[in-house]
Amino acid sequence: MTNIAVLGTGRMGSAVVRRLSAAGHVVTAWSRNPARAAATGAKVAESPAEAVAGADVVITVLTDGAAVAEVLFGSGATLRPGTVLVQMSTIGPEATAAIVERLPGDVSFVDAPVMGSVDAVAAGTLVILASGAVEAAEPVLRHLGTIQRCDAASAVKVMQMTAALTAIGALHDTLEVAAALGIDRAAAMELLAAGPLAGALRRATSTTADFPVALAAKDLRFASGTTPVVEATLSLLAAVPDQQADICALIDRESR
Structure with missing residues (x-):
């Protein structure tokens, strides 16, 4: 059982929250739309900072690179030492590199965009393109689908x-x-x-x-x-x- 924070509960984020909750993990969800986060059935955080405070794994499932950067670095959220950050949004190589550059050295980063839609999340059949500290996130990611390791996932x-x-x-x-x-x-x-x-x-x-x-x-x-x-x-x-x-x-x- 892992304490997981999911930042972003749109179509894919909500499906990720439900799948990981069903697998027995303790999941805290945050969204700019609190009602959407509450609909997942998970614990709802009022802010990204609250969501990540006790998390072992933080998963971002947001629209674009600007949204990911704002939530991670502009919202007052602080990733504690040893946190594993799994970036699942499709934000492109440049935005991914910029985020890695701003992370503290004691945070493990996994670049993990996915192939598949909400139905694949629900079935646990996503293809997760993953690079970085993949081993640290593998126990969580394997509930979502197959991990396909590559050199530059984005x-x-x-x-x-x-x-x-x-x-x-x-x-x-x-x-x-x-x-x-x-x-x-x-x-x-x-x-x-x-x-x-x-x-x-x-x-x-x-x-x-x-x-x-x-x-x-x-x-x-x-x-x-x-x-x-x-x-x-x-x-x-x-x-x-x-x-x-x-x-x-x-x-x-x-x-x-």
Whole structure:
């Protein structure tokens, strides 16, 4: 049993709190929205400082690098010596390096962005890209999914998100080509399920995942300016009217 503080209880953060609580850990949740933190069933802290005060492990699941930096360094929170900080937000390599630079030397840091949505958290099947002091966090992270060690987890996350999102963008375009050729949409989907875009199709037709278009675009912007395919996918994401809809909206004609 470990005392864990989870900072951020949005979609993913709330799922992390519930999963770790169910595993028997003592979890304290903090959110800018106290009602959201309370909905997890965990103990609720009034501030980040209160949340981390007695924590062995602190997990950040926040929107971006600015939010992580503000909560860790601008809120009065003090990580006690020996604390393990697990940074699970997708914030990119530069923001990650800036946070590591500001941490005291007696705090262990794990860069641990994840692949998977809320359904994977609930099932304990996330893929956790992890670098840094991974061993210190392993007893906690193994409840959330499979740990995939790598040299620079935040950079690997950008690469993996580029692959995942541009593949769904390619799926969108492929279905448009199928329609232009007069191929029935249901038939096209069935054929694509056995083709090179099968993985993208599974994700784009999921009914249990929850990854808003706006957050997908935020993640993909870390790769902005690198290739025309990335820019084209960003344009597709920007064109979705409901930016809070799941990324399946990219192939859902009714939502477009």
